[in-house]
Amino acid sequence: MALRRKKSGGIGRPEGFGYPRPVSTPGGNGEARTGKPPTLRDVAREAGVHVSTVSRVLNDQAAAGRITQDTDERIREVARRLGYRRNSIARALRTGRTLVVGMVVPDVANLYQAGITRGAGDVLYAHGYSLILASTDDDPKHAESQVSAMLGVQADGLLYGVAREDDAVLAWLVDEGIPVVLFNRGAESREISAVLPDDRTGTRLAVEHLLSLGHRNIVHVGGPEDVSSTVNRLGTFEEVLQEAGLRGSHGFAHRHTEEEGYRVTSDLLEERPDTTAVLAANDRLALGAIDAIREAGRSCPEDVSVVGFNDMPYGDRFSPPLTTVHISQNNLGSMAAKLLLETIADPGRPAETHLAAPELVVRGSTAPAQTDRSSL
Amino acid sequence: MALRRKKSGGIGRPEGFGYPRPVSTPGGNGEARTGKPPTLRDVAREAGVHVSTVSRVLNDQAAAGRITQDTDERIREVARRLGYRRNSIARALRTGRTLVVGMVVPDVANLYQAGITRGAGDVLYAHGYSLILASTDDDPKHAESQVSAMLGVQADGLLYGVAREDDAVLAWLVDEGIPVVLFNRGAESREISAVLPDDRTGTRLAVEHLLSLGHRNIVHVGGPEDVSSTVNRLGTFEEVLQEAGLRGSHGFAHRHTEEEGYRVTSDLLEERPDTTAVLAANDRLALGAIDAIREAGRSCPEDVSVVGFNDMPYGDRFSPPLTTVHISQNNLGSMAAKLLLETIADPGRPAETHLAAPELVVRGSTAPAQTDRSSL
DNA sequence: GGGCATGCTACAAACGTTTGTGCAGGACCC
DNA sequence: GGGTCCTGCACAAACGTTTGTAGCATGCCC
Numbered sequence: 001m002a003l004r005r006k007k008s009g010g011i012g013r014p015e016g017f018g019y020p021r022p023v024s025t026p027g028g029n030g031e032a033r034t035g036k037p038p039t040l041r042d043v044a045r046e047a048g049v050h051v052s053t054v055s056r057v058l059n060d061q062a063a064a065g066r067i068t069q070d071t072d073e074r075i076r077e078v079a080r081r082l083g084y085r086r087n088s089i090a091r092a093l094r095t096g097r098t099l100v101v102g103m104v105v106p107d108v109a110n111l112y113q114a115g116i117t118r119g120a121g122d123v124l125y126a127h128g129y130s131l132i133l134a135s136t137d138d139d140p141k142h143a144e145s146q147v148s149a150m151l152g153v154q155a156d157g158l159l160y161g162v163a164r165e166d167d168a169v170l171a172w173l174v175d176e177g178i179p180v181v182l183f184n185r186g187a188e189s190r191e192i193s194a195v196l197p198d199d200r201t202g203t204r205l206a207v208e209h210l211l212s213l214g215h216r217n218i219v220h221v222g223g224p225e226d227v228s229s230t231v232n233r234l235g236t237f238e239e240v241l242q243e244a245g246l247r248g249s250h251g252f253a254h255r256h257t258e259e260e261g262y263r264v265t266s267d268l269l270e271e272r273p274d275t276t277a278v279l280a281a282n283d284r285l286a287l288g289a290i291d292a293i294r295e296a297g298r299s300c301p302e303d304v305s306v307v308g309f310n311d312m313p314y315g316d317r318f319s320p321p322l323t324t325v326h327i328s329q330n331n332l333g334s335m336a337a338k339l340l341l342e343t344i345a346d347p348g349r350p351a352e353t354h355l356a357a358p359e360l361v362v363r364g365s366t367a368p369a370q371t372d373r374s375s376l
Numbered sequence: 377m378a379l380r381r382k383k384s385g386g387i388g389r390p391e392g393f394g395y396p397r398p399v400s401t402p403g404g405n406g407e408a409r410t411g412k413p414p415t416l417r418d419v420a421r422e423a424g425v426h427v428s429t430v431s432r433v434l435n436d437q438a439a440a441g442r443i444t445q446d447t448d449e450r451i452r453e454v455a456r457r458l459g460y461r462r463n464s465i466a467r468a469l470r471t472g473r474t475l476v477v478g479m480v481v482p483d484v485a486n487l488y489q490a491g492i493t494r495g496a497g498d499v500l501y502a503h504g505y506s507l508i509l510a511s512t513d514d515d516p517k518h519a520e521s522q523v524s525a526m527l528g529v530q531a532d533g534l535l536y537g538v539a540r541e542d543d544a545v546l547a548w549l550v551d552e553g554i555p556v557v558l559f560n561r562g563a564e565s566r567e568i569s570a571v572l573p574d575d576r577t578g579t580r581l582a583v584e585h586l587l588s589l590g591h592r593n594i595v596h597v598g599g600p601e602d603v604s605s606t607v608n609r610l611g612t613f614e615e616v617l618q619e620a621g622l623r624g625s626h627g628f629a630h631r632h633t634e635e636e637g638y639r640v641t642s643d644l645l646e647e648r649p650d651t652t653a654v655l656a657a658n659d660r661l662a663l664g665a666i667d668a669i670r671e672a673g674r675s676c677p678e679d680v681s682v683v684g685f686n687d688m689p690y691g692d693r694f695s696p697p698l699t700t701v702h703i704s705q706n707n708l709g710s711m712a713a714k715l716l717l718e719t720i721a722d723p724g725r726p727a728e729t730h731l732a733a734p735e736l737v738v739r740g741s742t743a744p745a746q747t748d749r750s751s752l
Numbered sequence: 753g754g755g756c757a758t759g760c761t762a763c764a765a766a767c768g769t770t771t772g773t774g775c776a777g778g779a780c781c782c
Numbered sequence: 783g784g785g786t787c788c789t790g791c792a793c794a795a796a797c798g799t800t801t802g803t804a805g806c807a808t809g810c811c812c
Contacts, residue, residue, distance in 0.1 A: 039798055050762045055800060067760065089468045089530050090798035093767045098465065100508070100529060108497065109490040109689070118485045121511060125522070130529050132476070132508045135497060146501070153476060153506050154465050287693065313485065317663065319695035415768055426792045431770060443790065466768035469797045 038082040047071075047078040054079070058086065092154065100130045101340060102150030103159040106138035106184075106256065111313045112283070112329060113161070116183060119333025120159055127341055129156075136162050138224075138255050143169045151178070157344045159336055163187045165226040179343040183336040186228040186353065193343060195335045195354040197310075199232035202325040202358030206279055206307045207240040209323070209360055214369035215277040215305060219268045220250035221261055221289055223281045233281050233309070249275075253285055261288020262295075269296050276304050276369045283308035283315060283324055290320075290365065301367035311361055320364035332356045414458040423447075423454040430455070434462065468530065476506045477716060478526030479535040482514035482560075482632065487689045488659070488705060489537070492559060495709025496535055503717055505532075512538050514600075514631050519545045527554065533720045535712055539563045541602040555719040559712040562604040562729065569719060571712045571730040573686075575608035578701040578734030582655055582683045583616040585699070585736055590745035591653035591681060595644045596626035597637055597665055599657045609657045609685070629661055637664020638671075645672050652680050652745045659684035659691060659700055666696075666741065677743035687737055696740035708732045 040058075044051040049071060057067060057075045078084075092098040101124060105113040121131050132153065134146035143162055147169050150158060157179035163170055163186060170187060173180050182194035210218055220237045223230040234250055241248045249272050253260035261280060269275055269292060278293075280286035286308030290300045300306050301320060308315070311326035335354050343349060416434075420427040425447060433443060433451045454460075468474040477500060481489040497507045508529065510522035519538055523545050526534060533555035539546055539562060546563060549556050558570035586594055596613045599606040610626055617624045627644050629636035637656060645651055645668060654669075656662035662684030666676045676682050676696060684691070687702035711730050719725060 040800095041798080051799085052763075052801075053761060056761095059800085061801090071760085085527065087469075087530065087798050088528050089465055089474065090767090091800075092465045093463075093469050093769090093797085094799045094801085096767075098529075107494075109487065109494045111485065111487055111490070111689075114485040114487070114490050117509075118483075118511060121484065121509070125510070125525065128525075130508050130525050131510075132506050133493075133497070134501070134507075135494065149501065149504075149506050151461065152464050153474075154463065313487075314690060314694070317695065318690070318693045319697075321695075416770095417768080427769085428771075428793075429791060432791095435770085437771090447790080463768050466797090467770075469767085469799085470769045470771085472797075 037087075038084045039087070040084075043075065043079050043082055043084050046082060047075045049075065058084075098154045098156055099128055100132055100153060100155050101157045101159060101337075101344075102132050102134065102147070102153075102155040103161070104134045104136060104143060104146055104150070105161045106136060108133060108135040110256075110284075112310045113184075115313065115329025116161070116333035116336070119330035119335075120183075120337040121333075122330075123334045123337040123341070129341070138162065140164060140167070140169065144172075147173065151176070157181075157340045159183060159340055161185065163228065164224075165228070165231075177347070179340060179347055181336050181340045181343060183332060184229070190353075191351050193339050193351040193353065195332055195339060195356060197229065197327040197332065198355040198358050199229050200236045201355075202309060202327070202360075203233045203236035203279070204240050205358060205360040206309070206325050207237055209362065209366065210277045210279065210305060210307065211240075211244055213277075213305065213366060216246060216369070217272060217274045218246070218248045218277045218279060219265075219272060219275050220248055221264045221268065221278060221280040221285045222250055222252045223256050223285065224254060225252045230281055237279060253281075256282045256284050258284050258288040258291065261285030262292045263288070265289040265292035266295065269293070269298075277366070278304060278306050280306065280308050283310045283312040283322060286322060286324065286365070287318070301365050303370070305366035305369075307366055316363060318365075323363045323366040324361055326359040326361045327356050413463075414460045415463070416460075419451065419455050419458055419460050422458060423451045425451065434460075474530045474532055475504055476508055476529060476531050477533045477535060477713075477720075478508050478510065478523070478529075478531040479537070480510045480512060480519060480522055480526070481537045482512060484509060484511040486632075486660075488686045489560075491689065491705025492537070492709035492712070495706035495711075496559075496713040497709070498706075499710045499713040499717070505717070514538065516540060516543070516545065520548075523549065527552070533557075533716045535559055535716055537561065539604065540600075541604070541607075553723070555716060555723055557712050557716045557719060559708060560605070566729075567727050569715050569727040569729065571708055571715060571732065573605065573703040573708070574731040574734050575605050576612045577731075578685060578703070578736075579609045579612035579655070580616050581734060581736040582685070582701050583613055585738065585742065586653045586655065586681060586683065587616075587620055589653075589681065589742060592622060592745065593648060593650045594622070594624045594653045594655060595641075595648060595651050596624055597640045597644065597654060597656040597661045598626055598628045599632050599661065600630060601628045606657055613655060629657075632658045632660050634660050634664040634667065637661030638668045639664070641665040641668035642671065645669070653742070654680060654682050656682065656684050659686045659688040659698060662698060662700065662741070663694070677741050679746070681742035681745075683742055692739060694741075699739045699742040700737055702735040702737045703732050 040051045040054050044054045054075050057072050058079060103117060103120060105117065107113060124131050132150060132155065134150065136142040136146055158173060160170060160180050160182050161184040163182050167187060180192055182192055186194045186196050220234060222234045237248060249268055251264035251268050253264050261284060265278060265288060278289045280289050286306050289306050293300045293304050298304055308322050308324035311324045315322040315324055416427045416430050420430045430451050433448050434455060479493060479496060481493065483489060500507050508526060510526065512518040512522055534549060536546060536556050536558050537560040539558050543563060556568055558568055562570045562572050596610060598610045613624060625644055625648050627640040629640050637660060641654060641664060654665045656665050662682050665682050669676045669680050674680055684698050684700035687700045691698040691700055
């Protein structure tokens with residue numbers, strides 16, 4: 001009762017605030033305002049025209065001067081007075097388009113993802129779309145139900161950020177013919193558009209940085225084995241090392257969490273005690289790596305350097321500040337959104353893959369290798 | 377073409393993966409699969425029954441044994457075979473409920489908010505609802521358009537996390553009679569349910585901690601003036617100080633950002649150079665405060681202690697690790713979601729306000745006050 | 753001044769569901 | 783063995799839009 005009863009001044013505010021009020025101004029309209037919101041029919045009746053005319057006017061479909069200026073204005077005025085708002089459910093049913101897109105991310109509570117969400121959301125909203133969000137915990141089992149929910153609301157397209165190598169959910173999506181663009185992680189298929197970080201360039205930057213600091217015993221903490229970025233980053237890691245005549249060890253984390261970074265790094269450190277640098281596939285893993293290093297009684301960056309990937313927010317405030325590969329989250333998100341919008345508009349267009357340019361940002365977690373530890 | 381053409385094995389995966397495939401198995405169904413997804417009518421025709429029967433079966437409305445076991449099974453089988461999925465747009469049109477709720481947060485890219493989103497999302501999904509998300513940048517002007525978009529998709533209810541004192545958008549929402557529950561920030565109105573951090577208790581904990589460390593010259597960095605938590609936190613700050621026979625200065629930030637925290641703290645430090653502790657209304661402001669302290673040539677916590685509020689993720693990794701008041705984001709989010717669900721189910725229920733219990737977590741940004749600075 | 757083009761608006765059929773009600777046939781009771 | 787009740791399903795009317803097409807004026811041309 002409390003909610004429905006209030007008609008104005010609901011929270012004790014003065015009259016005349018600057019926001020649009022779709023409901024009629026008190027006393028401004030003839031028919032008593034029933035509980036139901038006004039429909040096209042109501043507006044039509046009040047304006048003395050047919051609903052189709054109202055529909056066209058309100059959709060700016062007046063096209064080639066099909067409707068009198070006068071009628072047009074009258075309809076708009078009535079609509080405003082009645083507080084008409086289009087029922088987009090009905091519209092969606094009729095047009096087959098919902099103007100909703102779904103976005104599935106590994107973890108909403110991850111800062112890096114949040115930036116992408118932000119970038120995507122901005123462009124989507126600018127185009128009149130709404131964004132529905134789902135978080136899978138980076139667990140493929142969750143992905144299926146989340147995606148199912150999105151198809152449930154008849155999303156016009158999907159932004160899919162949790163692709164795996166043999167991704168059944170993704171296959172399903174493609175099967176269904178719904179527009180999808182991948183972000184963060186790719187799929188082998190070239191038939192799905194994607195916007196991804198440039199893993200290879202980024203990793204090369206990172207490894208070369210480490211090499212230039214004199215590090216020779218470098219290990220790599222990879223992400224889940226069946227994720228494209230893991231594969232690309234590991235591949236490039238080994239490649240660059242090989243070019244330098246070196247070899248590195250690596251391990252795989254099951255998930256992109258600090259705990260996993262800790263676990264994998266601990267193992268690696270035990271296996272290769274002479275390690276002086278670790279390249280993590282992701283900032284959170286890097287954080288875990290730093291924990292492991294400390295746990296092993298060594299320090300970062302004095303004894304072992306760490307470099308991450310993504311440049312998550314606040315990375316500069318950590319102790320030590322994290323050296324990492326920066327990817328513009330906002331750009332990545334907005335590029336993905338734009339691509340999806342284009343795909344929705346023209347489902348037949350060929351898929352394209354965009355690579356977001358990486359940038360190495362050197363901070364406090366990397367330092368020159370101790371050239372001669374025994375001399376200390 | 378790329379997207380729509382593929383019918384199976386889209387990304388080169390082996391057959392027989394473990395996920396449900398709503399589309400028919402190749403060759404499994406008689407009628408050619410046209411472009412359009414199957415409807416209730418298709419299922420009905422195939423199963424030789426009326427659509428209403430199919431509808432009831434698929435909605436488990438078979439109620440009191442109204443439908444034969446046999447018919448029931450046959451319908452389900454056909455539905456599965458045809459890959460039928462309910463068109464929730466049509467359903468929403470008919471039922472007037474969309475099973476979508478909107479959530480508006482100040483900033484998606486804020487970790488603290490992300491945790492709340494997470495908590496809310498989990499319970500919503502568990503109840504078959506989808507979550508559409510909007511971020512306002514903590515700018516009331518954005519809020520209006522975002523909320524409008526949510527009403528546009530006919531959300532069944534709203535989780536509103538950006539309430540201000542004279543919040544026109546909120547007033548509008550209440551006017552419209554749409555179920556709303558506030559989180560993070562309250563409104564004066566007792567007619568809207570809310571789940572909020574217990575600002576008073578939390579602030580008291582924080583100030584008492586500072587006092588117990590011997591601090592006597594404490595300043596407060598508040599948030600925007602027209603936000604409930606700002607008012608509550610400032611009020612309690614002054615109250616506790618007064619009980620101790622002290623007085624503190626304070627300033628207001630326009631937004632909850634590091635930049636604003638920096639600005640306000642700088643001003644405060646200049647005004648009261650003898651300050652030895654700052655209580656910030658929020659962790660991000662606290663971070664800015666630390667910046668300001670350093671900029672002023674002093675150090676945290678040695679010269680001046682800082683305590684934040686919220687306990688944002690990674691607060692323990694900052695340098696120095698942040699002493700702050702912990703609020704369980706997950707709980708807060710899930711409580712808000714539950715409350716909203718109840719309100720949607722019964723719009724007439726009286727509003728209730730829940731307070732999330734705070735907990736002081738002492739880390740490295742606070743230290744005992746230098747009892748006698750001049751003696752050093 | 754009649755026919756024709758043209759400008760403006762109304763008609764009506766969808767879109768895919770849900771759900772109150774109607775109607776058979778069979779079982780049960782007396 | 784007939785009435786009554788239940789069981790199991792079908793009918794049809796919405797929900798609020800959009801949009802192809804029809805229709806009716808009016809103005810213009812010849």
